[in-house]
Structure formats: C-alpha cells, structure tokens
Amino acid sequence: MSSRQGGTSMRLSRRRFLKVSSAMGATAALAGRTAPALGARPTSPASRQERWVPSVCLQCPAGCGILVRVVDGRAVKIEGHPRHPINEGKLCPKGHVGLQILYDPDRIKGPLQRVGPRGAGRWQPIGWDEALEQVASRLRQLRQRGEPHRLLFMSGRNRGQMGGFIDRFVAAYGSPNHVGHSSICADGSPIAHYLTQGFKAYAGYDWDRTNYVLCFGAGFVEAWRPTTRLLRAYGHLRRGRPIRAKLVQIDTRFSVSAAKADEWVPINPGTDAALALAIAHVILTEGLWDRGFVGDFTATASRFRAGEAVPSDAFMESLTFGLVAWWNHVLKDFTPERAAVITGVPAATIVRLAREFATTRPAIAAGERGASMQTNGIYNRMAIHALNALVGSIDVPGGVLVQVSPPLKRPPAVVQDDIAKAGVKQPRIDYAGTARYPLAGKVYQGLPEFILGEGPYTVDTIFLYYTNPLFSSPAADRFRRAFEQVPFIVDFTPFLSESAEYADLILPDHTYLERWHDDIIYPSLGYPVVSLRQPVVEPLYDTRSTGDVLIQLAKAIGGSVADSFPWRDYLEFIRDTFQGLHEAQTGTIVAPSFAAFWDRLLQEGFWAHPPYPFGQWERVLHTPSKKFEFFSQALQHKLEELADQEAARRQVSREQALEDMLRGLALQARGEAVYLPHYEPIRYAGDPKEYPLLLNTYKTMAHAEGRGANSPWLQQIQGLHVGVRWDSWVEINPDTARALGIRDGDQVWVESPLGRLKTQAKLYPGAMPQVVNIPFEQGHTAYGRWAKGRGVNPNAILVNETDHLGGLAAFFSTRVKVYKA
Numbered sequence: 001m002s003s004r005q006g007g008t009s010m011r012l013s014r015r016r017f018l019k020v021s022s023a024m025g026a027t028a029a030l031a032g033r034t035a036p037a038l039g040a041r042p043t044s045p046a047s048r049q050e051r052w053v054p055s056v057c058l059q060c061p062a063g064c065g066i067l068v069r070v071v072d073g074r075a076v077k078i079e080g081h082p083r084h085p086i087n088e089g090k091l092c093p094k095g096h097v098g099l100q101i102l103y104d105p106d107r108i109k110g111p112l113q114r115v116g117p118r119g120a121g122r123w124q125p126i127g128w129d130e131a132l133e134q135v136a137s138r139l140r141q142l143r144q145r146g147e148p149h150r151l152l153f154m155s156g157r158n159r160g161q162m163g164g165f166i167d168r169f170v171a172a173y174g175s176p177n178h179v180g181h182s183s184i185c186a187d188g189s190p191i192a193h194y195l196t197q198g199f200k201a202y203a204g205y206d207w208d209r210t211n212y213v214l215c216f217g218a219g220f221v222e223a224w225r226p227t228t229r230l231l232r233a234y235g236h237l238r239r240g241r242p243i244r245a246k247l248v249q250i251d252t253r254f255s256v257s258a259a260k261a262d263e264w265v266p267i268n269p270g271t272d273a274a275l276a277l278a279i280a281h282v283i284l285t286e287g288l289w290d291r292g293f294v295g296d297f298t299a300t301a302s303r304f305r306a307g308e309a310v311p312s313d314a315f316m317e318s319l320t321f322g323l324v325a326w327w328n329h330v331l332k333d334f335t336p337e338r339a340a341v342i343t344g345v346p347a348a349t350i351v352r353l354a355r356e357f358a359t360t361r362p363a364i365a366a367g368e369r370g371a372s373m374q375t376n377g378i379y380n381r382m383a384i385h386a387l388n389a390l391v392g393s394i395d396v397p398g399g400v401l402v403q404v405s406p407p408l409k410r411p412p413a414v415v416q417d418d419i420a421k422a423g424v425k426q427p428r429i430d431y432a433g434t435a436r437y438p439l440a441g442k443v444y445q446g447l448p449e450f451i452l453g454e455g456p457y458t459v460d461t462i463f464l465y466y467t468n469p470l471f472s473s474p475a476a477d478r479f480r481r482a483f484e485q486v487p488f489i490v491d492f493t494p495f496l497s498e499s500a501e502y503a504d505l506i507l508p509d510h511t512y513l514e515r516w517h518d519d520i521i522y523p524s525l526g527y528p529v530v531s532l533r534q535p536v537v538e539p540l541y542d543t544r545s546t547g548d549v550l551i552q553l554a555k556a557i558g559g560s561v562a563d564s565f566p567w568r569d570y571l572e573f574i575r576d577t578f579q580g581l582h583e584a585q586t587g588t589i590v591a592p593s594f595a596a597f598w599d600r601l602l603q604e605g606f607w608a609h610p611p612y613p614f615g616q617w618e619r620v621l622h623t624p625s626k627k628f629e630f631f632s633q634a635l636q637h638k639l640e641e642l643a644d645q646e647a648a649r650r651q652v653s654r655e656q657a658l659e660d661m662l663r664g665l666a667l668q669a670r671g672e673a674v675y676l677p678h679y680e681p682i683r684y685a686g687d688p689k690e691y692p693l694l695l696n697t698y699k700t701m702a703h704a705e706g707r708g709a710n711s712p713w714l715q716q717i718q719g720l721h722v723g724v725r726w727d728s729w730v731e732i733n734p735d736t737a738r739a740l741g742i743r744d745g746d747q748v749w750v751e752s753p754l755g756r757l758k759t760q761a762k763l764y765p766g767a768m769p770q771v772v773n774i775p776f777e778q779g780h781t782a783y784g785r786w787a788k789g790r791g792v793n794p795n796a797i798l799v800n801e802t803d804h805l806g807g808l809a810a811f812f813s814t815r816v817k818v819y820k821a
C-alpha cells in the first residue's frame, strides 16, 4: 500500500506484532516499507517479504480484530488479533474464509454497464470516469427537476461511520430515503430498548459475570452477535470461573445453542411475551423482585396477588416507572397456567424458571431475532427486557449494559441548498415513523409495494450498498418486479448478486481486505472500541471504495453537495473524525500528536477505553421519566402525537383517530395495555386446514447473512448437524414425517400460499411436531460459482408480514404443507 494511504505502513512479524501490541503504550517505530507488487514471486524463501497486518473482519458486523499474514504481497492467512477486546485472538469459521472472499474468482473486476435486459447477465466494461459521469449527470438532472427525493439509497452492512456517511450523502443531495436493512434483521430489540430505556440500539451484556441466562430465540453459540465474544463468554460462563452459570435456551427448535445449554425449553413460535409475562407474574406474586431497583409497597403487609389489582399509590417505585399499571392491566391475570396454554411450556416449568431467574442473580434475560422478528416482535422484546428490570439487572455487573459511544470528532454540518432542503422535507418512500409504522426508522421489506405504486411518489434511482434485497427479503420476488419498474439502479457490490443482476451500472467496491474503513464496536462490551480496517493488500482489480466513490460523486454533482464532502477520500474522512480519539487523550492509545496516534493505531489495529462506567443513570435511563419504563411514555407520546395529526387531518376526535390507528396496526390491545409489555397473538398467513405446519427459518454458524454461500469452506460446514453440505434441507419431526409418509432423505415439496420449494427432508427429533425448519444462506440464482444453483432460499415462499408498530419483517408468519416430491 502506498505511504499516502497508510501513513506509516509496516513490516511486522507475528511474534514482533504480539510483542509490540502487548506493550500497549510503547511508541515503537517500525520500519515502513511498501508492499511488493502483486504477483511478484520470491526466488527463495530467504527473499520473501512477509508481514502481519492488523485489520478488521467484515464477514459479519461483530468487528473482530484480525491479523493477516501477507507474503510477497499476497494475503495467505487470517488469524484472530490476540489483543482485540471483542475476540481476543479467536475467529469464527466465517472469519477464516476471508481469503476466499478476496480471491473469489467470480469477483467483479471493474465497472460494468448492463447491455441486455435486467437479469439477463449481459454486461460491458465501462471506465470509472464515464460511469461516474453517467451517475452524476442523472443525479444533477434529478435535482434540476426539483426531485432529489426520488433517489433511494438502500444499504446493508454499514460498519463504522459508513451509515452516517450515506445519511450525509442523501441529506446533502436532498433525499429523505436512506433505507437500511435492519427492519429485515433484528430491529425489534433496539426499539424495545428505546421504549423502556430510551436508547435505540442493541444492548451489551456482561456475560462474564452473570450467573443465569434466559435466552429467548437467539442463537447464542451459533448465529448471534458478536459471535466470537459469545463463544468466549459461553466457555467462561460454564468452565472459566468457580460458579458455573446456567444457560436456558428458549427456542422453537433444538438448535446447537439449545444442545449446548443446560436446559432447552421448547416454545410455540411467537409466544415469547406470554412466557416472559408469566415469569414476571411469578416474580411479583412470590415477592422476588429487586427492591433496590424497582421499589416496594408502602405498607409491609401488601402483596401482589393473582387476579387482584393494586392501588396506584400502594407501591413506591425507585428506578422504574409503571409497575403497578403493568400489574393491573397485564400481569395480574397472566398466570403460569394461562401462559402454559399459549406457549406450550408447562406451568411448573414456568414457575421454576421464574424462581431460578430471580434468585440466581445477577441474571440476564436476552432475546433476539427468533423473538423479535414476529408480528408481535416489539411487545415480545419489551416483555423479555422488562424481566431484567424486575431483578435489578440494568447497568450492574453481570447485567445489561448500554454501549458507550467513542469520542469521535463530529464532521462539519451538512450543507444544503434550497433544492436539498425541499427534498428532505418530502415524506419518506417507506412511511417509516408515520401512523402506518409509528416506531419504524425504516421499512425495507415494504419497498416493493411502495415502489410499485403505494408510495407517495415514484422512485427514479436506487443505490445499493452491501445489500441484496432480491435474495434476502421475505417474498423476495416482489423486489424483482419492483426493480423492473425503476429507471436507474446502481450497485456498489464486489460480487454479481441477484440484485446486482438487476442494476444498470455496477461500481464495484473493494473487498474488506483491500480498503480503508473504520469499525465501531457492535454493542457488547459496553466500553468504546474503535478499530481500523486497513488494506492488507493492494486492490486486486479496478475497484474503488464506495466511500471514495460517494465523495467523487458529490464533487461531480457540485454546489452544496460537493461542499458537504470536503475530504479528498474516505481515508481522510476517517482520519479527520479520529482526531477526536486522539484529542480525548485517554484509552489504550495516548500520543503527543495525531501523527503519532495514527501510527500507533496502524500498528495496534484498535483504540479502546475500558472499563465500562457503571451507574451513569442519566445515560442508561434516557426515558421521559428518567427511569426504566414498564409503561412506555415514549410509545404513548408517539401514538398520541400521530393520532392528533390524523384527527386534525380527518376532522375526527383523537380517540377515533387512535382507534383507527390501532386497528391499522392490527393490535388487539386497547387502553393502557397498548403502552405496556403484553401478549399479542401472532398473525399467520395461510389457512391452517390447507397449510397445517409452521415454517421456521434459522441461521447456522456458517451463515454470513446471505453473503457466505460463495465460500467453499462455509459450504462444507453449512449443515454439519444434519450431515448436509452444499445444499439445503427441511427439518421435520419424525412423528410428523411418519404421518406424512416421508422418510429421511426424501425429496419433498414445502409449499406456502406463495409458492413451493423442493428440498430434502431431514427427520429431526429437535423439530417441534407442528414446525418445520429451513436454514437460510442457500438458494442463490447468482453470486458466483460456489453459491449459484445450490439448495433453496426459504425467502421465496415467506409471506411479507410485518410488525406494523415497528416496521419489522415477520419471518415466522408463514404456514406451509409438506409432501413428497
């Protein structure tokens, strides 16, 4: 890499690296040298130029530190960075296969222009200058027509500051439409945290010090984040300390996490809130709540008794708000017996879990995609998270942490001319934040319908960054139909994905091992960690960093858009914002000048500022009441504000507008319960008589979120637990299979109201009798030789159901039937 890009580039043996990084504070000046040209071959081992380059994995958003061994300009090995706080030297299987991403023979090798019909795969090379001018010219014309809002920027894995950089681009350009993909990921958790604690992000958990874990629907040791952190935590929880913590996995299938847990609690899909509410009921009726955090009755003889309301002034809350309302409107009747009918979990088990959870402190109740990406996902996650408050596990050792942000320097304010100011005032194309999806920040999976006519206007241009909606969305074929109607699509992908095949222009990005990119810690440890993804080799092909390309486009558009991007390239932007880390003069790198700070960062790979600051209540309880809110005032205010707007627009009463809105959101609750964690029955598509089974989709350890099928090594380990490689399967309970006349290995059809898929049946005792399970990752129709044409994509038959309150895609709302092919 050039010295302009890298400041001081390095030659560093692994042993030397370990020595240097363990010194953590030494300002060892390492000899800089430029990497040899690609393809150069040594004449003898002695002449080899070898170095280990610290960087950051991007095979998932966990942000693990890596060391890449580079010999004569070729990356030959990836190892875990031994001192990186997230992974401490470990990598999950996806991290090891990074070289197969870098050296994938089917990478896009330069800008491409489509010459055939969409999806036909006919392309011709185009130079960068011509391609960029084509895009800039179109964007300039859109602004000249006063229609910048018709630019839609869809993004996926926005690590570090890239999401904010894209926000900046669309704001400067004049569009309100940056639609990230998290509404098809796990948005239910951040929204639940926002409603109860006032922070809209994933939570961190102090796994190392907890004694008991209730894990609702998250693949603890296989597909949750950060995977390596969780794997290490699992080992530590179980054998790394004197007291062995207990892990209870609550899941609809016997997953690897369930197998590795102390106890598997099978639960009917989408009923997690009912279980959590009954656990809360037991904790309160048995007097097991944390009095320091929650408070207590004002009269010592008072108690929570099943079925009996409590006077609102009988209980004095400490750091919580709305407990009595929660009890009176939801919990008092939510007995274990009632929950048992809904969840399928025996009442005695619920009582035991509640007692264990409340008395084996510190304890954590965590949940993720399996609990949250349902039609009732927000309330599921609220109910689960509320258990943490009941036992005082908020912001204490062994409990829930709120991730601290790093002290990055804020970039200058976006410059907007009148065109941009008018554009960003237009309604969003996805109706996020409106009465249709009140708590949503984005509604990615709804875009096809909005593009095809339901939206407030038509879309002229789509940018795609690190996202593949034609593969990853429920009822994915809707995106194909929608994209056919969009005049201009640009994809920044390094790979010819299903969505890229529908683009007009491909401006290929570098892979993560070739580019400068920052990485900010995924919420986990609590304290801030910022890592530097530096190129380990020169770019192999004629590709460019998308950050650089956005700056080039902004400059080509000119005016205030260009003024908003004063940096020469994305590296300069990173260096500019990292000035804040240096100026903080704290953390693991403290240096007298920014140049010295940057050199240390290049050597060490990350900056961190441990330990986690417990007890910052104003930061971690950022709600209207400054307390943990069982009764969410944020939710109440939002719905009432929207109801008032609707009432004024339609000339009806606020009550009528609110009622209409709740009906539109398909909520059954009314009154106070709307603002409290409660149980909403899940909505399913498909007549149960015709489609008697429920379809559950899940992720394996090899799942790189739709981006891992182009790795031969990951294909080799995709289905180890059922003995399937390079293919898909459907897991069926043996009794169910027997009743259907299906044997292990039979080819079967899995049919939903949307269509059908043919795959092999695996008889799996860990499948619940009424649920069949298909893993994600396979079923590509594009994406290179290793991925294309293998297995099936369950998204093809998943209906597009949504938790309207939060705009979440509901991945578990599809009924199916299964029969022999």
Ligand code: SF4
Pocket: 057, 058, 059, 060, 061, 062, 063, 064, 087, 090, 091, 092, 093, 094, 095, 096, 226, 227, 228
């Ligand atoms: S957990 Fe994620 S970031 Fe870490 S090694 Fe695995 S894929 Fe890479």
